Amino acid sequence: MLYPPSLNLSSILIVLFSSLFLCIYIFYKPPAWLINHFQRRWPNVLFHVSTDQKIVALTIDDGPSLHTREIQAVLDAHGAKATFFIIGxxxxxxxxxxxxxxxxxHELGNHAMYDEPSRSLSTVQLxxxxxxxxxxxxxxxxxxxCRLSSRLKYFRPGSGFFTVQxxxxxxxxxxxxxxxxxxxxDAQIPFWRLNARHILSMVRPGGIIVCHDRRWTLPMLSVVMPELRRRGYRVVTVTELLSLGSNFHQTRAS
Structure with a gap:
């Protein structure tokens, strides 16, 4: 049976738009199975820590700025710790x-010297x-x-993309x-209520929250921190999260 060309075109457009929406949604809110796949595929890149404990790491990129002290005050008020990825x-x-x-x-991580995509740098520049x-x-x-010998060092590439090199x-x-x-x-979306809902909808044990040192980070964290505590979560640095998860023990054994 032959269908009218308009019906075929409509079906194709529906499939295309549905596929596009699905891709955007997965990029915005990647499911746990996909993150777990990434962690197995690239074990020397940290996406998530395997643990049953209600504990998450908070990371804050692009500081320091004029907002950093206020962000620290919010975290300290709620007993939360964070890893700040610093631009040199x-x-x-x-x-x-x-x-x-x-x-x-809190602890400091390396976010390269400038606010630019690290994947565009040569190896020598990196x-x-x-x-x-x-x-x-x-x-x-x-x-x-602080004893430098005891400090674990972390690097987060600018723009969040890494390469084989x-x-x-x-x-x-x-x-x-x-x-x-x-x-x-939140680097692109300045709506703190939306960003807070996003974080709270994605939280699971061993999660690593990525946010940025921005003006709208303050009200976002003021909502997220007490709600995480109400749910029984502790908010810690990357180092503490790793020390409690199987990723740490696998790394130490390798």
């Missing part, structure tokens, strides 16, 4: 802010940026008398690549 060029003038983060139990930012972070840690290079510099599995796209 943002550090000058904010050294005391970073010292206060460390002294209050190594230089990681080392330059590391030198600045080491100086901050030393200024509060990056996976080969970064571990040799003593870092682990850290991404995450709960990302409200």
């Amino acid at each position: 060029s943002h550090i000058p003038g904010h050294e005391e802010t970073l010292r206060q983060l460390i002294l209050n139990g 190594i230089r940026q990681i080392k330059d930012v590391d030198a600045q972070l080491d100086h901050i840690y030393e200024s509060v008398r 990056m996976r080969r290079t970064v571990p040799g510099l003593g870092h682990r690549i850290v991404l995450g599995d709960i990302y409200p796209h």
Whole structure:
């Protein structure tokens, strides 16, 4: 039986739009099975930590900024800890802010020197940026008398995309690549209520929340932190989350 051309075209358009919507939805809210697949596929990139405990890591990118101290105040008020992924060029003038983060139990990670996609850098440029930012972070840690030998180092590539060469290079510099599995796209979406709902709808044990140092991060965290506590979750650094999960023990054994 032959169908009218218009019906065939309508069916094709429905399939195309449905497929496009599904792709956008999966990108915005990746399902747990997909994240678990990524973690198995790229074990030296951290997306999620396997644990049954109600514990999640909070990571905050692109600082320090004029908002960092207020963000810290919100976290401290709710007994939460975070890993701040620092852009090296943002550090000058904010050294005391970073010292206060460390002294209050938060930790600093490496987010390269500039706010740009790390995948566009050559290997030489990537190594230089990681080392330059590391030198600045080491100086901050030393200024509060933290032992550098005990500090685990993490790198989050700019724009959140890694390459094969990056996976080969970064571990040799003593870092682990850290991404995450709960990302409200708050760098692009400034609507804090929407971002808070996104995080709370995606939370599961061992999750890694990715958010950014922005003005609208303050009200978002003011909603998310007490609700996570009400649900029985602890919000911790990447290091503490790893220490409680099987990813840590697998890494130590390898």
